Every structure is written in C-alpha cells, then in structure tokens.
Amino acid sequence: APSDPDLVARATAAKAKLGSKVFVLGHHYQRDEVIQFADVTGDSFKLAREAAARPDAEYIVFCGVHFMAESADILTTDTQRVILPDLAAGCSMADMAVLGQVEAAWDTLTELGIAGETVPVTYMNSSADIKGFVGRNGGVVCTSSNAKRALDWAFEQGSKVLFLPDQHLGRNTAVLEMGLSLDDCVLYDPHKPGGGLTPEQLRDAKMILWRGHCSVHGRFTLDSVNDVRERVPGVNVLVHPECRHEVVTAADHVGSTEYIIKTIEAAPAGSAWALGTELNLVRRLALAHPDKQIMFLDKAVCYCSTMNRIDLPHLVWALEELVAGRVVNQITVDADTAHHARVALDQMLALPG
Ligand code: 13P
Numbered sequence: 001a002p003s004d005p006d007l008v009a010r011a012t013a014a015k016a017k018l019g020s021k022v023f024v025l026g027h028h029y030q031r032d033e034v035i036q037f038a039d040v041t042g043d044s045f046k047l048a049r050e051a052a053a054r055p056d057a058e059y060i061v062f063c064g065v066h067f068m069a070e071s072a073d074i075l076t077t078d079t080q081r082v083i084l085p086d087l088a089a090g091c092s093m094a095d096m097a098v099l100g101q102v103e104a105a106w107d108t109l110t111e112l113g114i115a116g117e118t119v120p121v122t123y124m125n126s127s128a129d130i131k132g133f134v135g136r137n138g139g140v141v142c143t144s145s146n147a148k149r150a151l152d153w154a155f156e157q158g159s160k161v162l163f164l165p166d167q168h169l170g171r172n173t174a175v176l177e178m179g180l181s182l183d184d185c186v187l188y189d190p191h192k193p194g195g196g197l198t199p200e201q202l203r204d205a206k207m208i209l210w211r212g213h214c215s216v217h218g219r220f221t222l223d224s225v226n227d228v229r230e231r232v233p234g235v236n237v238l239v240h241p242e243c244r245h246e247v248v249t250a251a252d253h254v255g256s257t258e259y260i261i262k263t264i265e266a267a268p269a270g271s272a273w274a275l276g277t278e279l280n281l282v283r284r285l286a287l288a289h290p291d292k293q294i295m296f297l298d299k300a301v302c303y304c305s306t307m308n309r310i311d312l313p314h315l316v317w318a319l320e321e322l323v324a325g326r327v328v329n330q331i332t333v334d335a336d337t338a339h340h341a342r343v344a345l346d347q348m349l350a351l352p353g
C-alpha cells in the first residue's frame with residue numbers, strides 16, 4: 001500500500017529539521033514506507049559497520065530489530081544514542097539463546113574437559129548478553145556474509161566450535177563451505193539436560209550447533225524448491241543461509257541479503273529467480289528489476305513480523321520526539337556487557353577479507 005502522504009510529509013520535515021544530527025539505518029527487510037527514509041540500507045554486517053562509521057551523528061535511528069540496535073549501541077561512542085522506533089521489534093531467533101542457558105552449556109563442556117578447546121561463535125542475531133559471553137570466552141561474532149571467515153578463524157584458535165544461535169547458518173557454513181561432514185555437527189537442545197547429547201557426542205563433535213532457527217527462513221522446504229523448478233523451467237534458486245540445510249543444498253546460490261541483492265543486480269535481463277528470503281526485500285527487488293522474473297520461493301506470504309513492527313507511524317513518532325528534544329526508545333547496553341561484546345564484534349570487524 002502507498003505510504004500515508006501526511007506521515008511522509010511529517011517524516012521528511014522532521015528529518016530536515018534534525019539534519020546531520022540524525023542518521024537513519026534501514027535493514028533490507030524493512031517496509032518500503034520506512035526504507036524510503038533510510039540514509040543507508042544494508043544487511044546486518046553492513047549496518048554494523050555503518051553505525052561504527054558515523055561518530056558525528058548524535059542519534060542513530062535503527063530501522064531493524066533489537067539485537068541490531070544493541071550492536072549499534074556497542075559500536076558507537078558513549079555520547080551517541082541509538083533509537084529503535086518500536087521496542088517490540090525483537091527477533092525470535094535471538095530469543096532462542098538466553099545467557100543462563102549458554103552458561104549452563106559451557107558448564108557442561110567444562111565438566112567434560114572440552115571447554116578449553118572450544119571457541120564460541122555467535123551469529124549477529126543474538127542478544128548483547130550472548131555476544132558478551134562470547135567475547136569473555138575468546139570467541140567471535142559473525143554475520144551471514146562472513147560466517148566462513150569467522151569459522152576459519154575460530155578453528156585456528158581451537159578444535160571445536162559452539163555455534164549460537166542459528167543451527168542452519170552454522171551447519172550450512174560448516175558443511176557446504178568448510179568441508180566438514182554432517183556427522184561432525186551435533187545439535188545442542190538448551191531445553192534438555194546436557195543438551196540432549198551424550199558426553200561422547202560432545203567430545204567427538206567439531207561443531208556444536210545451538211538449537212535455534214529463523215522462523216521466516218525456516219519455512220522454506222525442499223518442496224518449495226522442487227515446486228518452483230517444476231513451475232518455472234530454468235529458474236535460478238537463490239536462498240539465505242538461514243534456510244534449512246536441504247533447501248540450501250538444493251538451491252543454486254546461497255548468500256546474505258546483501259549478496260542476494262548484488263546477484264540480482266548482476267543477473268541478465270530475462271533470467272528467472274526464486275528467492276528464499278524475506279518478502280519485503282523480494283518485492284522490492286521484483287519492482288526494481290522489471291526486466292527479470294523475480295519471485296518468492298514459497299507460495300505462502302512470509303514477512304518477518306518483528307521487522308514489520310517498525311512502520312511509518314513509529315518512525316515519525318521517534319523522529320518528531322527528537323525534534324522536540326526528547327529521546328524515546330533508546331537502546332542501551334550496560335558497560336560491562338558492552339565491553340566484552342565489543343571484543344567479539346571487533347574480532348569480527350578485523351577478520352581478513
Ligand atoms: P543478514 O542481514 O545478515 O542477511 O541477516 C538476515 C536476517 O535475518 C536479519 O535478521
């Protein structure tokens with residue numbers, strides 16, 4: 001639906017009044033009505049770097065989800081303020097790893113005498129608490145655009161990785177990009193004692209995968225891939241690595257949202273693409289490339305409901321409050337957690353390549 005013209009005018013006016021004091025970051029899964037006001041759009045890696053690269057902006061308005069705003073707060077200076085226009089914009093995957101559960105898992109590894117050889121790696125899609133845990137224990141943060149580089153680094157530091165919280169990104173990267181086998185990976189279930197694994201399984205594993213997943217990308221199935229190939233002969237299937245292993249294995253290409261966009265931009269006119277990622281992005285790509293046939297991989301609608309919570313009314317409210325001198329919905333991470341999380345984030349930003 002087209003944006004409400006009154007709200008568009010108000011957002012434009014508020015941004016103009018704030019000028020260079022405000023910098024608006026927009027994740028690729030955001031609604032069109034919001035993304036039109038982003039100073040920069042990106043995947044979670046690019047947005048983390050952009051936040052760190054804007055020390056002059058007093059306010060960073062993060063149109064994305066909670067863990068991204070936390071990371072931005074950690075990477076910005078003490079005087080900068082990070083604002084999430086709707087505090088209910090969380091991430092169900094990030095919520096699947098809670099600090100107490102991860103500490104319990106680490107205790108299990110410690111009792112078995114294997115914590116010392118284990119390097120914790122967390123996907124960006126995790127709370128600041130989890131990133132702090134990883135930083136305290138010599139690990140690294142990764143995103144979907146640098147997971148292989150992060151795992152290469154981790155396996156130089158130790159012989160085992162505890163990968164949080166997305167089992168699919170961990171498994172897909174280990175098996176499809178690093179030559180590990182499915183048998184090298186075990187699935188740690190935080191709701192079961194000892195993760196539901198035997199000591200032998202934990203000792204033998206190279207990748208201990210946390211039982212978390214993305215509710216959006218997890219919906220694509222092998223059937224969705226087979227169906228689209230039947231319906232559209234010659235179609236290229238391009239999916240995000242948060243998809244299940246069998247989906248990624250059956251696809252033609254896999255990569256982060258930024259990679260998906262670049263691939264579509266470079267694709268020849270007339271080519272057909274089925275995209276296994278969030279629907280706001282797929283629709284935008286289809287509109288921007290009318291010379292290419294771009295479709296959603298599944299028949300069912302598949303927005304990220306929490307990304308979609310950031311809408312134009314919330315953005316207008318946050319911006320107008322700033323104009324009035326009030327900071328609403330500020331995201332802050334306590335100094336101790338931020339310090340350790342920053343170690344793990346800086347380690348990611350320092351990865352070669
Ligand atoms: P990227 O931005 O790293 O592609 O991750 C996708 C995602 O699910 C963000 O929540």
Ligand code: SF4
Nearest residue numbers: 091092093214216304
């Ligand atoms: Fe979380 Fe998935 Fe939504 Fe990303 S798309 S914010 S991982 S639920």
